[in-house]
Amino acid sequence: MSLKFEIFSKHKKSRTGLLRTAHGNIQTPAFMPVGTRGTVKGILPEIVEQTGAEILLGNTYHLMLKPGAERVAHLGGLHKMMNWNKPILTDSGGFQVMSLSSLRKITEDGVLFNSHIDGSKHMLSPETSTNIQYLLDSNITMAFDECSQYPISHEDAEISMELTNRWADRSRIAFVKRYGYGQFGIIQGSVYPDLRKKSADYITKIGFDGFAIGGLAVGEGQEVMFNVLDYLPDFMPENKPRYLMGVGKPSDIIGAVKRGVDMFDCVIPTRSGRNGQAFTKNGTINIRNSKYINVQNPIEHDCECIACTNYSMAYIHYLVKVGEMLGAILMTIHNLTYYQNLMKRIRNYIDEGRDFDFQT
Amino acid sequence: MSLKFEIFSKHKKSRTGLLRTAHGNIQTPAFMPVGTRGTVKGILPEIVEQTGAEILLGNTYHLMLKPGAERVAHLGGLHKMMNWNKPILTDSGGFQVMSLSSLRKITEDGVLFNSHIDGSKHMLSPETSTNIQYLLDSNITMAFDECSQYPISHEDAEISMELTNRWADRSRIAFVKRYGYGQFGIIQGSVYPDLRKKSADYITKIGFDGFAIGGLAVGEGQEVMFNVLDYLPDFMPENKPRYLMGVGKPSDIIGAVKRGVDMFDCVIPTRSGRNGQAFTKNGTINIRNSKYINVQNPIEHDCECIACTNYSMAYIHYLVKVGEMLGAILMTIHNLTYYQNLMKRIRNYIDEGRDFDFQT
Numbered sequence: 001m002s003l004k005f006e007i008f009s010k011h012k013k014s015r016t017g018l019l020r021t022a023h024g025n026i027q028t029p030a031f032m033p034v035g036t037r038g039t040v041k042g043i044l045p046e047i048v049e050q051t052g053a054e055i056l057l058g059n060t061y062h063l064m065l066k067p068g069a070e071r072v073a074h075l076g077g078l079h080k081m082m083n084w085n086k087p088i089l090t091d092s093g094g095f096q097v098m099s100l101s102s103l104r105k106i107t108e109d110g111v112l113f114n115s116h117i118d119g120s121k122h123m124l125s126p127e128t129s130t131n132i133q134y135l136l137d138s139n140i141t142m143a144f145d146e147c148s149q150y151p152i153s154h155e156d157a158e159i160s161m162e163l164t165n166r167w168a169d170r171s172r173i174a175f176v177k178r179y180g181y182g183q184f185g186i187i188q189g190s191v192y193p194d195l196r197k198k199s200a201d202y203i204t205k206i207g208f209d210g211f212a213i214g215g216l217a218v219g220e221g222q223e224v225m226f227n228v229l230d231y232l233p234d235f236m237p238e239n240k241p242r243y244l245m246g247v248g249k250p251s252d253i254i255g256a257v258k259r260g261v262d263m264f265d266c267v268i269p270t271r272s273g274r275n276g277q278a279f280t281k282n283g284t285i286n287i288r289n290s291k292y293i294n295v296q297n298p299i300e301h302d303c304e305c306i307a308c309t310n311y312s313m314a315y316i317h318y319l320v321k322v323g324e325m326l327g328a329i330l331m332t333i334h335n336l337t338y339y340q341n342l343m344k345r346i347r348n349y350i351d352e353g354r355d356f357d358f359q360t
Numbered sequence: 361m362s363l364k365f366e367i368f369s370k371h372k373k374s375r376t377g378l379l380r381t382a383h384g385n386i387q388t389p390a391f392m393p394v395g396t397r398g399t400v401k402g403i404l405p406e407i408v409e410q411t412g413a414e415i416l417l418g419n420t421y422h423l424m425l426k427p428g429a430e431r432v433a434h435l436g437g438l439h440k441m442m443n444w445n446k447p448i449l450t451d452s453g454g455f456q457v458m459s460l461s462s463l464r465k466i467t468e469d470g471v472l473f474n475s476h477i478d479g480s481k482h483m484l485s486p487e488t489s490t491n492i493q494y495l496l497d498s499n500i501t502m503a504f505d506e507c508s509q510y511p512i513s514h515e516d517a518e519i520s521m522e523l524t525n526r527w528a529d530r531s532r533i534a535f536v537k538r539y540g541y542g543q544f545g546i547i548q549g550s551v552y553p554d555l556r557k558k559s560a561d562y563i564t565k566i567g568f569d570g571f572a573i574g575g576l577a578v579g580e581g582q583e584v585m586f587n588v589l590d591y592l593p594d595f596m597p598e599n600k601p602r603y604l605m606g607v608g609k610p611s612d613i614i615g616a617v618k619r620g621v622d623m624f625d626c627v628i629p630t631r632s633g634r635n636g637q638a639f640t641k642n643g644t645i646n647i648r649n650s651k652y653i654n655v656q657n658p659i660e661h662d663c664e665c666i667a668c669t670n671y672s673m674a675y676i677h678y679l680v681k682v683g684e685m686l687g688a689i690l691m692t693i694h695n696l697t698y699y700q701n702l703m704k705r706i707r708n709y710i711d712e713g714r715d716f717d718f719q720t
Contacts, residue, residue, distance in 0.1 A: 037682060037684055038675070038678070038679075039679060039684050039685075039686040041684065041685055041686075042402075042685035042686065042689070043686070044407075044666065044686070044689070047404075066678065066681075066682055067653075067674070067675075067678040071653070071654065071674065071678075074654060074656075074674075075654075075656060075672055075674055075675060076656075081672065081674075081675050082675065083670040083671060293427075293431070294431065294434060294435075296434075296435060296436075306404065310443040311443060312435055312441065314427070314431065314434075314435055314441075315398070315427075315435060315441050315442065318398070318426065318427040318431075319398075319399060321426075322397060322426055324397055324398075324399050324401065325399075325401055325402035325685060325688070325689075326399040326401075326402065326403070326404070328685070329402070329404070329685075
């Protein structure tokens with residue numbers, strides 16, 4: 001058995017469940033902090049764990065360039081290298097090769113590109129992406145896909161979706177099955193219901209261990225995204241985890257869980273934390289605002305994170321304003337904790353059969 | 361009783377002891393990590409504590425400008441603001457006002473200067489410096505002094521030293537005595553034995569709780585510094601702690617302890633850690649060197665710090681090279697641990713009556 005997924009309880013379209021991997025279990029709905037370059041920026045992994053995170057996301061594109069997949073393998077894989085012994089999901093590199101690299105050439109075979117770091121030439125294909133994720137020792141490998149831009153014509157979306165389908169076949173063949181490790185397929189088709197249906201039918205027939213929704217959170221806005229999520233999860237297998245890639249703000253996550261999604265990843269809590277934005281149950285605040293200069297209270301009174309337990313808003317305001325690393329660190333810890341607490345709250349509501357009565 | 365200092369054992373001129381403060385005890389010889397702006401750069405205080413540090417140094421000059429001494433007091437003092445519940449020593453601001461600020465005007469009264477941050481005008485004097493350190497809630501307040509430059513003529517060094525003496529009188533008067541809090545006087549006189557003797561006589565007669573050696577580690581080199589340390593501690597009271605300000609490299613510390621010094625502070629372990637220099641029992645290494653790119657070993661095999669327990673040199677090399685915060689964090693943790701272990705080793709040797717047989 002590669003990965004095991006059990007559903008615990010359902011409420012309308014939402015579900016709670018447990019995804020079992022070789023490195024431990026993940027309670028769903030789950031939020032995955034992003035550790036792009038083999039580290040959640042500024043945070044020791046034991047502190048990431050303390051926020052409640054049960055799985056991290058690593059970026060194949062960044063890691064293949066530096067330190068290199070072979071080097072990560074030489075160092076015992078991503079878990080061992082970065083001292084994170086819980087599950088790791090890696091993306092396929094498909095999205096970032098399109099957004100970060102220069103001089104891309106897309107062919108049936110894959111994507112030829114120049115590194116954004118030093119211009120060196122690299123190839124990503126279903127086979128190389130899958131093999132790199134094997135070398136990284138990723139618990140959840142993502143199939144190599146082409147993420148369609150937004151907006152895109154129906155014709156171009158269909159061509160792109162069909163390429164993704166063929167690449168999904170090749171990704172599945174390239175995947176080495178192991179106990180406690182699995183592979184997710186990615187459904188494309190932009191905002192076109194007929195294409196999403198075709199893509200879902202094709203990808204689910206291949207038989208992955210979970211299914212991801214790609215091509216959303218690319219600028220279409222929440223309403224358009226929710227329109228797709230209103231029907232797409234119904235095309236996906238009931239008994240496999242559903243992962244909405246690159247999402248999102250708390251309200252995006254809540255809306256997506258309501259529509260049947262189980263997994264999420266996003267840089268928002270970490271990146272916006274470094275920029276001074278803190279998430280609270282009453283919405284976001286900008287800690288750089290001078291109104292916090294003398295505030296002795298923590299960011300959130302009932303938050304049990306390191307930042308809220310031990311530090312005033314005034315101190316964090318000061319650290320962020322003068323550019324001390326500890327400011328970014330405390331903001332990141334708070335935001336990651338906020339996101340994990342949000343997921344916990346969501347899971348509790350589903351288990352208790354209650355509608356979500358919170359928006360953030 | 362303000363501060364209590366007990367000497368445990370002596371070996372030749374070296375001594376071990378215990379300095380008791382309202383926030384806990386400090387084993388001497390002691391090394392104080394520097395938390396310039398109310399944070400040891402990049403490190404949560406619980407992790408600073410884990411390195412073995414028993415006291416931190418804060419910088420009056422930086423803190424008076426931002427967040428401001430009154431604000432720190434409003435936030436409960438430096439311990440509470442930065443969540444460090446062990447002892448804190450603050451410098452007087454005298455050294456940094458000379459090295460960092462612009463448009464200084466030194467008078468008998470004190471130093472008028474413009475902030476290096478925004479050009480705003482400020483005054484530091486024996487009275488304001490002592491009062492700021494009171495507002496910061498510093499366990500060990502330093503007298504306000506003029507740190508002489510190097511080299512300096514005998515005549516100028518004498519004029520400066522005499523100003524420092526008069527400022528020491530005023531600093532002592534301005535100091536509010538409290539249980540578990542104390543004040544150290546600073547001995548100046550550059551490299552001139554007669555001036556050092558005069559300064560020591562004058563400052564010790566005022567009757568501080570400890571005595572610092574100023575005007576060294578300002579470019580004179582280790583040999584010249586050791587020449588001063590060969591005689592100066594003999595002019596200082598036996599039963600009070602002796603603090604060599606701004607020192608230093610491991611070999612500086614070892615040489616100074618041999619000559620009877622008890623306390624040290626320096627940015628070297630933190631600053632050089634952020635720049636990729638790691639301290640080891642076999643000397644310093646530059647983690648950025650490409651020879652570490654594939655090294656699976658930790659920086660030091662027998663070091664029990666977070667960095668050496670959990671991470672390879674190759675991973676830290678990679679993090680530092682790509683500029684990930686975690687690289688600077690792990691290097692800082694290792695170096696601070698190295699320094700604290702060095703002090704522990706020094707104390708053990710003294711307690712056992714053995715000569716130091718190590719140089720770094």
